[in-house]
Amino acid sequence: xxxxxxxxxxxxxxxxxxxxxxxxxxxxxxxxxxxxxxxxxxxxxxxxxxxxxxxxxxxxxxxxxxxxxxxxxxxxxxxxxxxxxxxxxxxxxxxxxxxxxxxxxxxxxxxxxxxxxxxxxxxxxxxxxxxxxxxxxxxxxxxxxxxxxxxxxxxxxxxxxxxxxxxxxxxxxxxxxxxxxxxxxxxxxxxxxxxxxxxxxxxxxxxxxxxxxxxxxxxxxxxxxxxxxxxxxxxxxxxxxxxxxxxxxxxxxxxxxxxxxxx
Amino acid sequence: xxxxxxxxxxxxxxxxxxxxxxxxxxxxxxxxxxxxxxxxxxxxxxxxxxxxxxxxxxxxxxxxxxxxxxxxxxxxxxxxxxxxxxxxxxxxxxxxxxxxxxxxxxxxxxxxxxxxxxxxxxxxxxxxxxxxxxxxxxxxxxxxxxxxxxxxxxxxxxxxxxxxxxxxxxxxxxxxxxxxxxxxxxxxxxxxxxxxxxxxxxxxxxxxxxxxxxxxxxxxxxxxxxxxxxxxxxxxxxxxxxxxxxxxxxxxxxxxxxxxxxxxxxxxxxxxxxxxxxxxxxxxxxxxxxxxxxxxxxxxxxxxxxxxxxxxxxxxxxxxxxxxxxxxxxxxxxxxxxxxxxxxxxxxxxxxx
Numbered sequence: 361x362x363x364x365x366x367x368x369x370x371x372x373x374x375x376x377x378x379x380x381x382x383x384x385x386x387x388x389x390x391x392x393x394x395x396x397x398x399x400x401x402x403x404x405x406x407x408x409x410x411x412x413x414x415x416x417x418x419x420x421x422x423x424x425x426x427x428x429x430x431x432x433x434x435x436x437x438x439x440x441x442x443x444x445x446x447x448x449x450x451x452x453x454x455x456x457x458x459x460x461x462x463x464x465x466x467x468x469x470x471x472x473x474x475x476x477x478x479x480x481x482x483x484x485x486x487x488x489x490x491x492x493x494x495x496x497x498x499x500x501x502x503x504x505x506x507x508x509x510x511x512x513x514x515x516x517x518x519x520x521x522x523x524x525x526x527x528x529x530x531x532x533x534x535x536x537x538x539x540x541x542x543x544x545x546x547x548x549x550x551x552x553x554x555x556x557x558x559x560x561x562x563x564x565x566x567x568x569x570x571x572x573x574x575x576x577x578x579x580x581x582x583x584x585x586x587x588x589x590x591x592x593x594x595x596x597x598x599x600x601x602x603x604x605x606x607x608x609x610x611x612x613x614x615x616x617x618x619x620x621x622x623x
Numbered sequence: 624x625x626x627x628x629x630x631x632x633x634x635x636x637x638x639x640x641x642x643x644x645x646x647x648x649x650x651x652x653x654x655x656x657x658x659x660x661x662x663x664x665x666x667x668x669x670x671x672x673x674x675x676x677x678x679x680x681x682x683x684x685x686x687x688x689x690x691x692x693x694x695x696x697x698x699x700x701x702x703x704x705x706x707x708x709x710x711x712x713x714x715x716x717x718x719x720x721x722x723x724x725x726x727x728x729x730x731x732x733x734x735x736x737x738x739x740x741x742x743x744x745x746x747x748x749x750x751x752x753x754x755x756x757x758x759x760x761x762x763x764x765x766x767x768x769x770x771x772x773x774x775x776x777x778x779x780x781x782x783x784x785x786x787x788x789x790x791x792x793x794x795x796x797x798x799x800x801x802x803x804x805x806x807x808x809x810x811x812x813x814x815x816x817x818x819x820x821x822x823x824x825x826x827x828x829x830x831x832x833x834x835x836x837x838x839x840x841x842x843x844x845x846x847x848x849x850x851x852x853x854x855x856x857x858x859x860x861x862x863x864x865x866x867x868x869x870x871x872x873x874x875x876x877x878x879x880x881x882x883x884x885x886x887x888x889x890x891x892x893x894x895x896x897x898x899x900x901x902x903x904x905x906x907x908x909x910x911x912x913x914x915x916x917x918x919x920x921x922x923x924x925x926x927x928x929x930x931x932x933x934x935x936x937x938x939x940x941x942x943x944x945x946x947x948x949x950x951x952x953x954x955x956x957x958x959x960x961x962x963x964x965x966x967x968x969x970x971x972x973x974x975x976x
Contacts, residue, residue, distance in 0.1 A: 453702075456695045464773055465765060473692060474776060478762050479709045483698065486705055 362616065363390045365439040367412065369398040369446030370598060371510050373584040378604030386612050394434040396425045401446045406500045410437040441504045443562070443611055448510040449491045449550045451573045452526065453483060454542055455533035466538035481545055488549045496557055506615050507554050508562040511603065512573045514580035517596035527596070534571035543572035562615055565606045568599075579603035642912050649907045649936045656940040657893075657900040658855060660790060665689050667715040667788035671722045671796020673861035673904070673925065675713050680934040681792070689715040689787050691780040710759030715788070716780040719756040722796040723831060724839040724888075725809045730755070731846055734781035741806040744770045745819030752818035753777075754810055763818060785850050794904075795885040796861040798831045799869060799877075813869075828869045830881075836888045844896075855898045858889045862908035864923050882909070904933045 366375045372395035375382075379391050396404075396414050403415035413433045416422050426432050436442055462471040463480060499505055518531035533539050547563060554561040570576040583598035634640035635652045642650060660666070666688050668678040682688045693699065694711050703712075710717040721727045732738035733755075745754045750763030751770045756777075764770050801813045804827045815821040831839075847854045860882060868877035886905060893901040908917045908929050915922060917929025 453698060456697045460695060464769055474773070475694075476709070476760055476764060476773070478760060478764075479705075482705055482709070483702055486702055 369401045374599040374604030377601035382608040455529040502558040506560045514596040515574040516577035534574040539572035664789045665787045670794025671861045674794035691784040692717045715784040728843045741803040741808040747818035757817040792857045798881040860905035
C-alpha cells in the first residue's frame, strides 16, 4: 500500500471528487487530501520537521482550513508521495503580450506591434523562474513531491471575453497561430525548471488539453469547490471529477508506474 | 561714475554665495527653465545611457513621455529589467542609446526616408543584429531579413513618435564614434563589440568636433521643425565618463575634452535659439563641488543619489516642487537601478583585459 497525499489549492477539489473512482481502480494507493485557498497555500511553508503550515491571513482562513481538512497543518513525513497542485506557471502574461504584438518570426495577424520570439521566450523563462522561487520557498527540499500545474483555463473561458479582459487575452492566445510553439517552449521550460529543482513534474494529461494552455471545456462542467458545493459557471478555471480522475491516473501510471486494477 | 557690472547681481552669479557657502547642493536657482513643460506636452526622449534616468524620472513624475513601441502594462511592470534589456521602455521608441548627435540625425533622416545606413546588418555566431541598435535584440535574430523587417516597423514607430512630439529631450553623450568610411554612416557601437567585425578598411574612428555637432543639430532641428514648427528642445550633457577612448589620448583628458565639446555646443545652441533649453545635469554630477560623491566606486556610474539630485533640480523648475527626491519613492531610483541601465558603451570594459 502506497500513501499519496494531494496537497494544494482549490484545484485539489477535482481530485477529491474523483477519489472514489480512483480508489476503485487502484486499491493499493491510499489517498489523502489537504487543501486550502491559493494564497494560503502558495505562501505556506514546509517546516524543518516536514510539517506543512498554510499562510494564514486571518481567523477566517484558519477556520476554513480546519473545517475543510480537520486540521490546520499536515505532517508530510507520513506519505510516500505528495502530489502538489496549485502553483501556476501561468502563460497569462504571454497572452497579454500577444494581444497587441505579433511574433516577428511567426505569423502576421495584423497586430500593430511585434516582438521577437527571443523576447517571448525570455518572458517565459522569467515567469517560470519567478513561480519556481515560490515553489521552493513553500516546499523546501524534495520530499517525494510530484508537482503539477494548476489546470489550464477551460477553452470555454472565451464565452466571457466581452466582459472579462483576462478571458479575452487567454482565449485569443489559445487561438493564436504562434501559441503552439510558445506553449511547447513553456512546457519544456517548466518541466526543466521543476526537475532541475529536484522535484518530479507531472504535466497536465494531453487528452485533457484542447488548445495551447486551454483545457477541454467538458472538464470544467460541475467543478467542485473545496469548501463544498459547485463552482460558479463563469469560473472556467476549476475542473471536475473527470479531470481529477485523469490527473490521479496520470500520477499512478506515469509517475508511480502503477497499472490500474481494472486493466 | 559707473558702478561695477557685477554689482546687484543675484547671489547665484557669485561663486561664494552661489556655491561655496550654499549648504545644499545643487544650489537653488542652478537651473531656471527657459520654457515650461506642461504635463500633457508629448515628450520624445533620446540620448546616451544617462538619458534613461531622465526619461524614467519624467514618466514617474507624470510627464507625457511618448512610447510608440510599448509593451502591455502588465509586461512592462512585471518584467522591467528584461523589457529594458530588449530596448523597451527606455526611450520613445526602441532605438536604444543614441550617443552622438550625428547618430540621432541619421536616425531621424532614415525615418523620413532620406538616409539609408551602410552595412545595416551585423552578424555574430550565425545571428544577425541591427547595426544601428545592436543591443535591443541581445541574441540577435535568425536572418538579415528579420532584422530588416523589424527595422522597417521601428522606423514607422519613430515617425509616429516624431509626429506626436512637442519637445525633444536629448542627452549628448559622446563625441567619439565609429563610422563607415565610405558613406559616413555612424554606429552606436564599434564593430566587433556586440556584433559585426572590425575591418579598418571599412570602418574608421571619428571624434566629432564642436562645429560638426552644431551643424548636425541644426540639420536635425530643421528636419523636426518641418514636422512640427513648434518643436522645442531640452539638451543635457551626460556626466558619465567615457568607458574607453580610441582617440589615442588617456581616457581622462579624452573624457574632459569630449564633455567640454558637448557642453560648449549645448551652451551655444542655448544662446542662439529660443526653442533650446539646457539643463545642467552634467554640472550637478561632475563639477568639482560635488567632489565625485554622485558617482559609484568606479567613478563612472552615476549613483542613485546623484540621479535623485539631478531630477530634484529638474522638477523644481518644472512644477515638481512638491516632490522631494530624498523621500519620494516616485523618483527614488531603486538600489539596483544602475545595474538596469542599458549601456553598450560599458561593454567596452569587457575588452579591457
